[in-house]
Amino acid sequence: MHEKYMSLALEEAKRGMKHTHTNPLVGAILVKDQQIIGRGAHLLYGHEHAEKNAIITCQTPEKILNSTLYVTLEPCNHQGKQPACTQAILEAKIARVVVAQLDPNPLVSGKGIAFLEENGVEVISGVLTSEAEKLNPAYNLFHKKQRPYVTLKQAVSLDGKLGLDNQRTSLTGPEVYEFVRRERDNYQAILVGAQTAITDNPRLLGSETSLFPPQRIVLDRRGRVFDKPDLTLFKDESAPVIIFSAATPDNLPKHVTILKPKDFSISTILSDIADFGIQSLYVEGGAEIHDQFLEASLWDELITYQAPILLGGNSKAAFSSQRQVLSKVILKDISIQQIGQDIRISARRDESCLLD
Amino acid sequence: MHEKYMSLALEEAKRGMKHTHTNPLVGAILVKDQQIIGRGAHLLYGHEHAEKNAIITCQTPEKILNSTLYVTLEPCNHQGKQPACTQAILEAKIARVVVAQLDPNPLVSGKGIAFLEENGVEVISGVLTSEAEKLNPAYNLFHKKQRPYVTLKQAVSLDGKLGLDNQRTSLTGPEVYEFVRRERDNYQAILVGAQTAITDNPRLLGSETSLFPPQRIVLDRRGRVFDKPDLTLFKDESAPVIIFSAATPDNLPKHVTILKPKDFSISTILSDIADFGIQSLYVEGGAEIHDQFLEASLWDELITYQAPILLGGNSKAAFSSQRQVLSKVILKDISIQQIGQDIRISARRDESCLLD
Numbered sequence: 217m218h219e220k221y222m223s224l225a226l227e228e229a230k231r232g233m234k235h236t237h238t239n240p241l242v243g244a245i246l247v248k249d250q251q252i253i254g255r256g257a258h259l260l261y262g263h264e265h266a267e268k269n270a271i272i273t274c275q276t277p278e279k280i281l282n283s284t285l286y287v288t289l290e291p292c293n294h295q296g297k298q299p300a301c302t303q304a305i306l307e308a309k310i311a312r313v314v315v316a317q318l319d320p321n322p323l324v325s326g327k328g329i330a331f332l333e334e335n336g337v338e339v340i341s342g343v344l345t346s347e348a349e350k351l352n353p354a355y356n357l358f359h360k361k362q363r364p365y366v367t368l369k370q371a372v373s374l375d376g377k378l379g380l381d382n383q384r385t386s387l388t389g390p391e392v393y394e395f396v397r398r399e400r401d402n403y404q405a406i407l408v409g410a411q412t413a414i415t416d417n418p419r420l421l422g423s424e425t426s427l428f429p430p431q432r433i434v435l436d437r438r439g440r441v442f443d444k445p446d447l448t449l450f451k452d453e454s455a456p457v458i459i460f461s462a463a464t465p466d467n468l469p470k471h472v473t474i475l476k477p478k479d480f481s482i483s484t485i486l487s488d489i490a491d492f493g494i495q496s497l498y499v500e501g502g503a504e505i506h507d508q509f510l511e512a513s514l515w516d517e518l519i520t521y522q523a524p525i526l527l528g529g530n531s532k533a534a535f536s537s538q539r540q541v542l543s544k545v546i547l548k549d550i551s552i553q554q555i556g557q558d559i560r561i562s563a564r565r566d567e568s569c570l571l572d
Numbered sequence: 573m574h575e576k577y578m579s580l581a582l583e584e585a586k587r588g589m590k591h592t593h594t595n596p597l598v599g600a601i602l603v604k605d606q607q608i609i610g611r612g613a614h615l616l617y618g619h620e621h622a623e624k625n626a627i628i629t630c631q632t633p634e635k636i637l638n639s640t641l642y643v644t645l646e647p648c649n650h651q652g653k654q655p656a657c658t659q660a661i662l663e664a665k666i667a668r669v670v671v672a673q674l675d676p677n678p679l680v681s682g683k684g685i686a687f688l689e690e691n692g693v694e695v696i697s698g699v700l701t702s703e704a705e706k707l708n709p710a711y712n713l714f715h716k717k718q719r720p721y722v723t724l725k726q727a728v729s730l731d732g733k734l735g736l737d738n739q740r741t742s743l744t745g746p747e748v749y750e751f752v753r754r755e756r757d758n759y760q761a762i763l764v765g766a767q768t769a770i771t772d773n774p775r776l777l778g779s780e781t782s783l784f785p786p787q788r789i790v791l792d793r794r795g796r797v798f799d800k801p802d803l804t805l806f807k808d809e810s811a812p813v814i815i816f817s818a819a820t821p822d823n824l825p826k827h828v829t830i831l832k833p834k835d836f837s838i839s840t841i842l843s844d845i846a847d848f849g850i851q852s853l854y855v856e857g858g859a860e861i862h863d864q865f866l867e868a869s870l871w872d873e874l875i876t877y878q879a880p881i882l883l884g885g886n887s888k889a890a891f892s893s894q895r896q897v898l899s900k901v902i903l904k905d906i907s908i909q910q911i912g913q914d915i916r917i918s919a920r921r922d923e924s925c926l927l928d
Contacts, residue, residue: 372731373732373900374874374876374917374919375732375862375876375889375890376728376729376731376732376733376890377732377889377891380897380898387900506731507884510882510884510885511884511885518730518882520731522917524902524904525900525901525902525903526866526891526901526903527891527900527901528862528866528867528891528893528895528897528901529863529866529867529891529892529893529894529895529896529897530892530893530894530895530896530897531892531897533731533732533733533889533892534731534732535731535733535882535883535884535885536884536885536887537884537885537886538885538886539885540737540885540886541736541883541884541885541886541887542736543736544736544741544743544882544883546880546881547730547881547882548880550880550915552908552910552915554908557906559906559917561730561915563880
């Protein structure tokens with residue numbers, strides 16, 4: 217029975233998709249005498265949390281007394297942009313709270329539940345925990361590891377090539393182009409290397425399906441992009457641009473920020489990106505950039521768009537560098553989808569096969 | 573109505589799959605007064621053709637007079653291992669023959685139909701022609717172009733790599749291993765380069781699902797395999813081995829034949845292979861061999877097995893060589909299938925995008 221109501225809370229949570237920004241998706245269901253009397257989700261960053269929405273949108277407030285609240289994430293115990301949810305639960309005189317996932321932040325994890333129990337609310341936890349964790353892979357990872365969730369995205373030919381030598385080569389079709397723009401909106405930042413920024417001259421924008429569009433990040437130690445002031449990234453102001461570089465050029469457009477990290481290792485770069493509060497990163501290449509993430513073992517998901525095209529010969533291969541590779545990396549949770557004439561394959565890193 | 577009976581004849585034809593060897597799949601349906609009175613397929617190389625089987629297995633032979641025969645391929649007009657089908661049709665006093673596809677051999681195409689018409693049989697042709705042609709892609713191409721139908725088969729990681737440097741790297745799982753062995757049985761020969769023969773030391777055998785197992789071909793101009801007499805290809809006699817080489821070693825096992833082509837271009841090699849009567853070729857690599865077929869534009873289908881694995885770095889990429897590539901090759905008829913943990917993608921060459 218707990219699973220049934222928690223499943224509904226999980227469904228409810230998805231209503232906030234793309235709009236909760238750095239907050240997690242959370243859903244809540246209020247139940248009294250086996251009847252659903254309220255439901256709520258965290259719908260928008262900075263606005264009411266799911267628990268509060270379930271309470272205030274309840275059409276029969278007289279029934280809330282002694283009801284049971286199902287919530288996909290441990291209620292918060294601190295005042296943020298919104299008052300603490302634990303307070304709201306006490307004030308509403310809810311008798312029992314069923315929780316799927318504890319707060320992933322080790323500093324506060326379990327504190328919401330402890331506070332509720334100390335104040336006489338019965339708490340049941342651990343219901344559909346892994347399903348709830350899947351709602352917020354980036355949020356959970358960010359708080360556990362203090363780095364963004366990293367997705368490596370590549371577009372390749374059927375023989376695993378990226379394009380003709382150092383020229384922009386369109387491989388996938390218009391359906392993938394649209395799909396990728398929407399997919400970008402699921403991330404808080406997009407990252408490319410200097411070569412990709414120069415060769416492809418991309419806009420790196422989402423599809424305006426999110427209120428919090430991704431920021432654009434370029435890794436460019438030597439500052440090669442600064443010799444190309446006509447790049448779209450400099451001309452187009454629709455989203456902020458952060459350039460990690462040792463160069464210090466003048467007269468940059470206002471939307472462009474330069475950061476000089478203490479070194480250019482992926483570990484340092486990700487740590488600096490986390491300091492911006494960026495929880496998820498969509499890495500679009502090129503080959504050496506992808507390979508650096510792979511070598512550092514700092515990535516979580518791989519999305520491959522494969523075009524029904526062959527290149528062969530000396531064309532540049534995906535995920536390549538001079539690095540000598542001694543072992544293979546095994547992935548899991550494979551998902552395959554045809555998009556127009558192309559194929560989308562997503563897979564996750566198998567933690568059990570990797571050192572981190 | 574013609575389409576309905578021809579569809580049934582196409583279904584019938586498939587009963588010969590894997591067993592007609594260099595003969596085509598052919599199906600036939602005998603119809604009298606809108607009733608099916610007989611059906612037949614060419615079931616086994618050297619045995620009765622479909623038309624004859626439809627006639628001799630008919631349970632009501634008295635009804636054959638003035639009946640209509642639906643046949644997926646133009647009836648043969650010459651005595652081979654079996655008497656001419658056109659004679660059998662005349663003798664059975666069949667009144668009308670409906671044909672899907674003309675004989676692809678330009679030397680005899682249309683002659684069967686002409687003979688039937690000269691002898692008072694009504695002939696309708698062009699019914700479900702393209703469906704019938706798809707039954708026998710290799711047979712049709714072999715007779716039109718005098719070269720085998722070439723499938724390039726590769727097994728790659730998600731980043732399009734073949735394996736770690738010059739060592740056998742297993743990428744795909746056991747399900748693909750079994751699937752490939754069965755798939756090989758659809759071809760009359762398997763081809764690999766010397767490096768693959770040496771590094772992988774494969775058996776290159778089918779799965780014994782065909783009465784006519786594939787022959788094994790190695791391209792090895794310099795004769796490097798002859799320094800490795802312990803290779804499985806030399807030890808295992810279960811199928812003939814043909815080695816294209818300029819070397820002339822002694823004391824080869826009986827199942828091994830050496831051929832010295834006039835040159836080692838793919839065009840010459842394919843022409844020599846066609847002289848053996850081999851109509852279909854499954855090319856298993858390595859990278860340079862595949863690339864040579866691609867460069868020569870002499871190939872018809874690509875089958876990719878993709879493992880949920882990353883290699884990255886300096887790992888060898890698929891379809892690679894020193895050749896400079898200036899344009900992309902576009903494929904069509906994409907088909908995707910999950911096999912175990914791996915993905916199978918097949919696609920055909922788009923003739924309209926290629927010079928040949």
